[in-house]
Amino acid sequence: MFLLAQATNNQTFYERNYGKLFALNMVVAGMLLAVILWVSVRLVSRLRRGKFGTRLLIKLALIFGLVGVVPGVLIYVVSYQFVSRSIESWFDVKVEGALDAGLNLGRATLDTLSNDFGNKTRAAASQLAETPDASAGLVLEKLRDQLSASDVVLWSGSGQMIASAGQSRFQLRPERPTAQQLRTVRNQRVMTVIEGLDDPQSAINNAKIKAIAVVPQPSLGLLAEPRYLQATSIIPPTLVANAIAVQEAYREYQERALAREGLRRMYIGTLTLSFFLAVIGAVLLAILLGNQLARPLLLLAAGVSEVAAGDLSPKPALQGKDELGGLTRAFAEMTKQLAEARAAVDKSMGQLRAARANLQTILDNLTAGVIVLDAEGRIRASNPGAARILRLDLEAWHAKPLAGIEGLEAFGAAVQQRFDDFLSERSPQGPDHWQQSFELNTAHAGEPAANIITLVARGAEMPGQARLLVFDDISEIVSAQRAQAWGEVARRLAHEIKNPLTPIQLSAERLEMKLSSKLQDGEKAILEKSVHTIVDQVESMKRLVNEFRDYARLPAAELKPVDLNALIHDVLLLYSREGDATRGAAQVPVRMELDPAAPRILGDAQQVRQVIHNLLQNAQDASEGRPGGSVLVRTQHNDTTRRVRLVVQDAGAGFPEHILKKAFEPYVTTKPKGTGLGLAVVKKIADEHGARIELKNRVENGVIQGAQVSLSFGVAS
Template sequence: MGVGAAIIVAIGIVLMFLLTQATNNRELYEQNYGRLFIVNVVVAAILLAVLVWVCFRLASRLRRKKFGSRLLVKLAAIFALVGLIPGLLIYVVSYQFVSRSIESWFDVKVEGALDAGLSLGRTTFDTLTTDFSKQTRAAASQLAETPDASAGLVLERLREQLSATDVVLWNGSGQMIASAGQSRYQLVAERPSPQQLRNTRTQRATATIEGLDEPSTGGAASQARIRALALVPQPSIGLLAETRYLQATQPLPQGLVANAVAVQEANREYQERALGREGLRRMYIGTLTLSLFLAVFGAILLAVILGNQLARPLLLLAAGVREVAAGDLSPKPVLQGKDELGGLTRSFAEMTQQLADARAAVEKSMDQVSAARANLQTILDNLTAGVIVLDGEGRVQLTNPGATRILRAPLAAHEGDLLSSVDGLETFGAAVQQQFDEFMNERRQHSGVDHWQQSFELNTASPGSQANIVTLVARGAEMMPGRSRLLVFDDISEIVSAQRAQAWGEVARRLAHEIKNPLTPIQLSAERLEMKLSGKLTGADQALLGKSVHTIVDQVDAMKRLVNEFRDYARLPAAELKAVDLNALVTDVLHLYTREGDAERGAAHVPVVAELDAACPPILGDPQQLRQVIHNLLQNAQDATEGCERREVTIKTKLNATSKRVRLLVQDTGPGFPPHILKRAFEPYVTTKLKGTGLGLAVVKKIADEHAARVDLKNREDGGVIVGAQVSLSFAVAG
């Protein structure tokens, strides 16, 4: 690890040096490029060997299935990726950036801009030179009439006019005649060359720029100047007139000279680097590649070091957690280090010991609680009575299956809701809450009160159908602690119904016995009276006698029929169940409801439509009692349509394949059942007919109970309007 760290530091120092020196000292990099390439290859080989060695060790640990090897692999992979992925990303981005940046340095636009800058500088200098040449020529014209003796004063004025630093008047042989400016203080003035004099004689005026090519730093800007040489015109034509030349020197603007020199220097450097841009690119890419190798090597080194440092305590904790998860709470090993991970192992060992102690205590308590809870749950589940635990505001906290069965509501799904908010139990919940409130008030006044008891009637039927009245007897008390409220109730509907049926049966039996005995003597006495007096009375008296006797006999027959119905209801025999084809039985009974059958029974004809399901299997039933049921239902349906515009009765059979039961339905087009009749439709002597006894549906209910059949009674509606009534019975399939 120390050798690896030293190598990283050394390579880092080399890279830092190369990065600082590469741009300004490209020759140094190109000279050492071969050696750097060899170092690059060696470092890559070392890195590859290290990677292979690490991968081999990790693979060996995995093959031996050594505990913690996966964690070590995961940690090493995470740390390696932390260094590798950012390194690759930076390398790719830098590679693209360097390649494109170097290419952009030598773009055609850059070269064109430099050329344009050079051209602009030359043009500017040419313009300044031309202008200064013209000004000097114009100034030379002013010396045409000036003799040599007084030329000094005129030159001083011309120097100021031309903004020149030096003005000299030369003769044709290159001898100074007069001067103004800096040349006055020079021992030997710089005279123009013969070539310059000849050119001036030919062109009348010449100008040159001097001082731009001097290499001294800052010298070009301070010494750059324009030197113009103009021919002084002669006042007269003569062979003896001497030729004179006016020389003027004007400094160039320092800013303009500095910019021109900078553009020229940039163009020179650009051309030099354009020639060596491939070498520059290799230099940067090589440096980036070395940086990438350094990052990869550092990432792997950190992965191994940090992975081992983190894995050891983590593996110790993982082994301990695995043992604890398996139920082993024996003392665990700890690390003695002072860091947080060492402290974590010690805390884990202490926690394990505490868990072992606590588990022993909890197991003992849980055994007791589980036994008590199991006993309580067994008692609640097997109670036929319903049990509900409520809080102080009437919210459901706990229920048993008996409560769901009795109230016909999914109470388990409403835990946490108010009992009065459960569909169908609004009235019951409000009444129970009121009883508890009264009980709590009474308890505060009389401490000896420990419960309340009350009976309730609950309608569990849907709107528009036969009322299903459930009679409950409920008992309530307060539970401690927590102030919860216990509600226990039981369904006594069958007991009440059985008591009511028994009472009605006893009434019917006694009524039949008490009424039937005097009926026969009354009928015989009336017939004997008619026989004795017949022929002894005249006209109107004889007619009155016959009419009265006939009325007595008819009413006695009606009373006998009523008594027989009472007797049948009270003495209805037990059903003898066997396989019965319900469709065939219905078809047989319907023969009596044709027009001829109605005529024989003295009834008005009401058409009966049969819709029989051919898939109905035989049912368990007593044919005679089922025939009586069908007769009663059809007769009631026909009677219900009396006075209606549309009179029709429909009888249907239908198989429910899911429940394996057969339904018998009788529907009419009458006005339906009033609400008060729906609530008590199957009680004896409850009827809407003026001449009815109210025993028809009571007999049907009694026979249905003998067959373990469900009876439903409801009004049929269409768009909220009652269009008739429906009675249905559900029978079990035979076999």
């Protein structure tokens, strides 16, 4: 259909694209036939299965298909005859004669213009017979106006330009007449040529008539050289355009006349293809329309089958205004109430499941531990927070007594007793829960190192004689409170004790200086010994006060990238010199196992240096006197957690259990002369750096081989 619409205006476009569009239409036709075949197979399958509405659908499809095909055949026959005869009428004898006459008329007009211009040029050449070459330019200007020419040139017999008027004056090498043209002019006295009609695109503005005539000679001298007058005139563009149009029309008519049989076949083929597409479309439309009519009955039949099978969900209904649509809506309304009732039940069940899921999610994400006990103290339920705090897999102890769990015997018994006391003493006006703090040792069996945590627990009664136990780990809070309290104590002690120490020392030294010369040797020795004792004790008190002051005034850490390995090397060199100066041969050797791949950590270099120094001094003090004892300093990089771990191990006797509980608190020490501030300062610096610190005894074959302190620092980005 698109080709037929374009053929009358653009025959070339029609012929160029006919093959492509014909193939494209064949592809579309094949696709439509495939769809019809697929639908037909489905109808046959439905018919064999005895599905309701299939026979009605086939009947409607046949009726609609017949209604569409019969008129199509009639239109095709009429159109076929019309196209065949119309194409023949296009190529009439009168049309061909008119085009031939127009072509001859154009040629005759051009010939007449050419002959007339040649005669005028010949007459003008006679006016140059008595004109010498030197003054020929002025005469050529007059002749140009007389001939209405665009260009006039006077040539010599040898082809040299003598004078010119018009466009040739501005050309460096004007076009010369050929030798053949000059010979023709000598024989015929004048010659005309029409140029520029070869290219139809530029012929309208470039078509011209060129005339060459012999200039008569004034004498019969044998030595006089002949001259030639060349004049050029532009052909009117309207005349050229009409001539070219007639010529093109004649040529196109002749081409179509020769190809009219092929054109007729193309038109008939397009018409036939359009007919088949229309028939296929009519059949497909018949099937679709039949399906629309049968759809309400099919929906109703499917709904009845579902209800018979016990499916009471809402049924689809059509919104049409006909009786079939109303029947589907009535059926859907009939099952609506039962469907709503079932939906309400499902909604209630869903809300119950959602509430349970929400409660479980809350319990799973609580940082506090939650345990539900029965009246006998057996575990009925617990959350991950409880397992994390107690460091036990409570799922494995389900339905077992809390007091029967290894390591939690005392805690379970205390909780059970607290519940019994609370329930026996509870009054209507009293609180509905009890609260108490506990200290637990969560270390596993066989580990001498204790891991003490402080819990604050709250208990309440639940329906069905169940008991709810909620607890949280407040060890870090207690530790922070203790550190804060010790800092305040250290500040006050440093202020109150340091002031009288100097007067005491000065007074003792003055007494020695005043009385030493007045006493006998025995009494003098007693005086000197007493003063020396006072001075030594004052110095010890000053050191103690300074350490308390440093602990209380520890500055805030300035975190920067620090090379931990390089810092350990520097501290060990300095520490070795200090050891050589103060302890001599008793110094305990220090071994290093540094991870070369350890990146820089984020820390305060001065404070980290103090941490290393404190840990090394404690380790050497603990290892002193042990045969073969040594101190190990190790660094380890964990790329997964992006942290660097510093480990210091000694070969001492380890920490007693009661020391491990409070090892990081001030004034807790196992040394006879220690102040107990070394690990407290290390813990405070670790907290400032966000580092995780761990203290434990190293156990091999059930024997304590020493203590180990480790700090885990974050990697600098």
